[in-house]
Amino acid sequence: AGFERSAEAIKSDAVKFIGNTNKKYTLIFLDPPYDNPVTHILKTLYEIAKKNCVVVFPHGINQNLTDSINLFTKLKSRNFGKTVIDYYTLDK
Template identity: 30%
Template sequence: MRIISGEFKGRRITAPKKLPIRPTTDMAKESLFNIINNQYYFEDVSVLDLFSGSGNISYEFASRGTRNITSVDQDFGCIRFINETAESFGMQIQTIKSDVFKFLEKSKTKATIIFADPPYDFTVEQFSKIPELIFKNDLLDADGLLIVEHSKYTDISSSKNYSHSKSYGANMFSFFTLPSSDEEE
């Protein structure tokens, strides 16, 4: 995997083979960041990277100037790899070793962009629980964006605050936003 843009553009990151990860492809990641770039200034956002795995998405945000990044994963090897990689690049990434669902139940940390890349073999109910917990616990900023990566064979469009999906090969990103105050009335 490589960093697509920003200060560390072109840098390759090689995760140990023993990590339980499925990194977002470079093509899908580039398309996703083009979408985000049209809506936000990277320097102004806070990011919560759930099921962060290798840290691929966190590095991309850090390379583009985001300073407030929290990566959550339950695998100690993944957390250690993110810490080592971030330190070697001089990136500011806070890591939390936790089951993501337990973290979402207890967290009070709000973010502008929340990215979740759970295992593709999750059930629809497990995928749907991610936006459910985020919105129930008010973890997304009012102008924020929740992005859930999943297989094109998984449909989570009935989840609360679903906006739309974009497909890139076998990868799909579903986007969720809070309704504007006009829509709530």
């Protein structure tokens, strides 16, 4: 019950959303195209991420994302068939 009051689901292009909000978040789920994960989003996502924010970044198994992107560091990676879910945290 408490989570629902503090959660917010946003269906939007991430780059446009980042440029149009001044809120800060502690947990962010991304849903990029699996064949072309847009890692450039992580390069600007720090603008709306609170310290120690966790970003959940699913992508296709053929994509290999680096352990560090801008100010984000990969916490772990989980494989689910043809999908990989990477978890990044903000180190600021």
